[in-house]
Amino acid sequence: AQSVAQPEDQVNVAEGNPLTVKCTYSVSGNPYLFWYVQYPNRGLQFLLKYITGDNLVKGSYGFEAEFNKSQTSFHLKKPSALVSDSALYFCAVRDDGGANNLFFGTGTRLTVIP
Amino acid sequence: KAGVTQTPRYLIKTRGQQVTLSCSPISGHRSVSWYQQTPGQGLQFLFEYFSETQRNKGNFPGRFSGRQFSNSRSEMNVSTLELGDSALYLCASRRAGVQETQYFGPGTRLLVL
Numbered sequence: 001a002q003s004v005a006q007p008e009d010q011v012n013v014a015e016g017n018p019l020t021v022k023c024t025y026s027v028s029g030n031p032y033l034f035w036y037v038q039y040p041n042r043g044l045q046f047l048l049k050y051i052t053g054d055n056l057v058k059g060s061y062g063f064e065a066e067f068n069k070s071q072t073s074f075h076l077k078k079p080s081a082l083v084s085d086s087a088l089y090f091c092a093v094r095d096d097g098g099a100n101n102l103f104f105g106t107g108t109r110l111t112v113i114p
Numbered sequence: 115k116a117g118v119t120q121t122p123r124y125l126i127k128t129r130g131q132q133v134t135l136s137c138s139p140i141s142g143h144r145s146v147s148w149y150q151q152t153p154g155q156g157l158q159f160l161f162e163y164f165s166e167t168q169r170n171k172g173n174f175p176g177r178f179s180g181r182q183f184s185n186s187r188s189e190m191n192v193s194t195l196e197l198g199d200s201a202l203y204l205c206a207s208r209r210a211g212v213q214e215t216q217y218f219g220p221g222t223r224l225l226v227l
Contacts (some may be wrong), residue, residue, distance in 0.1 A: 032213070042119055043118075043218040051213045090157065099170040100208070102145060102216060104157035 002027040002096045006089075006105035013081045014113050021076040021108045023078030032094035033074045034102065035065055037087045044090065050074060061085070081112045115141060118207050118219035122143050126225045132193040135222045139207030142176040145169075146188040147216060148180060160203075163188055164210070193225075200226045 003026045013019045025031055032051055036044040048059025055067045065076045074091060088109050092102040119138045127133050139146050148160040159172040163182035180190045186207075188190055202223050206216035 032214070041220075041223075043120075043220040044206075045182070046215055046217060049215055053186075090159075095170075099162070100145065100212065100216075101159040101162055101170055101172065102157075103159070106156050 002093050002103050003092050004093050004103055004105040004114070006091055006108045008108050010105070010109050010111070012111045012113060015083055016080050019078050019081045019085070019110065019112070021028075021089050021110060023076065023105060024072050025076045025091075026072060027093055027096040029096050031067075031074075031096075033065075033067065034092040035059065035074075035076050036090045036092060036104075038090065038107075039087045044083075044101075047076070076111060083112045084112050084114045086110055095104050103106075118205055120163075120203075120205050120219040120222050123220065123223075124223050126227065127195050128227050129193050129195055129197060132191065133195060133199055133224060135190045135192075135203055135205075135224075137188045137190070137205030137207075137219060139205075140189070140217055143207035143209055143217075144186050145208045145210065145214075146182055146186065147206045147208075149187070149192050149204045149206065150174075151204060151221070152196060152200070160190070197226050200224060215217045 005024045034049045035047040037080040050067045056065045121136045147162040147163045151157045162170045166182045177193045182188045202221045204221045206218045208214040208216045
């Protein structure tokens with residue numbers, strides 16, 4: 001069975017500093033990994049995904065994520081945080097039993113301090 | 115291209131009533147999935163429809179049901195509402211193909227009193 005863990009409920013970072021939101025996963029077989037962001041009273045917006053290929057994945061709004069198979073991690077990163085990046089971030093993994101549904105982490109609230 | 119749309123955006127019902135939520139996928143997307151988001155349980159998968167057939171179902175009681183129409187639009191129904199059904203219900207659509215991304219709508223916020 002697959003699972004995703006986001007060990008930090010809250011991450012605070014100063015504007016202009018690099019940010020990291022952590023995610024670890026557990027799957028049998030090859031992982032399909034995703035990051036989504038949720039702004040207040042909004043649905044989930046897709047940021048990026050890892051299916052195969054390069055371990056560094058680039059996504060929307062300057063975000064990137066590093067896939068590390070040995071550490072079973074898929075951390076989200078951005079070199080320079082913006083106040084507008086403040087939101088709830090979800091890591092997700094696709095069902096490893098062949099279905100297409102996603103299993104989500106509990107979410108990390110990112111606050112960028114001006 | 116228009117995104118996933120969901121109607122209504124907000125809904126208030128009382129216990130015992132039933133509710134129907136609607137989702138229109140992105141044009142060309144034939145798969146529609148539904149998720150429930152609550153503060154306590156987080157994001158949980160309800161079911162997926164593809165070409166009018168339910169492909170996969172999460173661990174929810176039979177009070178939760180859905181369907182998909184020939185134009186790929188989907189509806190979700192919850193009967194005999196309980197207080198615990200209060201949640202944000204999110205719909206997501208994707209193209210066919212195992213590597214395709216799910217794109218989410220803005221959600222319907224349901225409050226059960």
